[in-house]
Amino acid sequence: MLAALPQTQCTRCGYPDCAAYAQAIADAQTPINRCPPGGAEGVQRLALLTGQAALPLDPAYGTEGPRQMAFIDEDWCIGCTLCLKACPVDAIIGSSKTMHTVLEAHCTGCELCIPVCPVDCILLEPASGGQTGWAAWSEAQATAARDRHAQHVRRGKPEALPQTEPLPPAHAMEQRAATPIDSRRTIVEAALARARARRAPS
Ligand code: SF4
Numbered sequence: 001m002l003a004a005l006p007q008t009q010c011t012r013c014g015y016p017d018c019a020a021y022a023q024a025i026a027d028a029q030t031p032i033n034r035c036p037p038g039g040a041e042g043v044q045r046l047a048l049l050t051g052q053a054a055l056p057l058d059p060a061y062g063t064e065g066p067r068q069m070a071f072i073d074e075d076w077c078i079g080c081t082l083c084l085k086a087c088p089v090d091a092i093i094g095s096s097k098t099m100h101t102v103l104e105a106h107c108t109g110c111e112l113c114i115p116v117c118p119v120d121c122i123l124l125e126p127a128s129g130g131q132t133g134w135a136a137w138s139e140a141q142a143t144a145a146r147d148r149h150a151q152h153v154r155r156g157k158p159e160a161l162p163q164t165e166p167l168p169p170a171h172a173m174e175q176r177a178a179t180p181i182d183s184r185r186t187i188v189e190a191a192l193a194r195a196r197a198r199r200a201p202s
């Protein structure tokens with residue numbers, strides 16, 4: 001079942017990663033039409049495996065569209081490392097107080113890094129032309145993302161993955177992106193102050 005999912009680890013299905021959604025499908029706990037990155041073809045794949053009808057994607061969990069890729073506006077990055085921790089496939093490199101960069105070859109377009117950036121310097125750009133779903137994402141890319149996520153989990157980076165019950169779609173990404181330490185507020189306030197200072201006319 002897991003191999004039928006695209007391994008973007010985006011959490012849009014309401015589960016903390018593709019493996020958790022695959023397990024829930026295998027356990028007949030959830031419908032097969034909640035994975036926007038897999039698109040209609042992904043639903044077909046799951047329908048074949050489960051014997052269920054290939055329903056249209058449930059729009060409450062997102063819509064099928066071209067794959068995107070994150071990039072960091074390095075002029076504004078303050079090196080807070082929050083995105084580093086949020087990325088489920090370790091596609092971002094950088095260290096504290098240094099500029100961060102997205103490794104394009106590894107970015108799945110999950111968007112989980114976007115909400116954590118305190119200075120909004122992570123942007124998305126189209127990465128697949130007009131292609132969507134599995135037409136925009138190869139088996140090799142899915143396998144690589146699956147391996148990188150497994151490595152990421154082994155290293156213990158995900159900070160908000162304990163839940164096994166699905167979250168409502170509107171809350172899933174927020175939970176996944178959340179940094180559960182109080183110091184985040186301090187980091188964010190300091191970052192915003194510095195960003196404002198840099199943006200102020202001299
Ligand atoms: S760089 Fe951002 S969009 Fe790309 S995989 Fe990592 S968290 Fe997702």
Ligand code: SF4
Nearest residue numbers: 077078080081083117
């Ligand atoms: S979250 Fe934003 S500011 Fe912080 S390291 Fe990442 S890109 Fe830079």
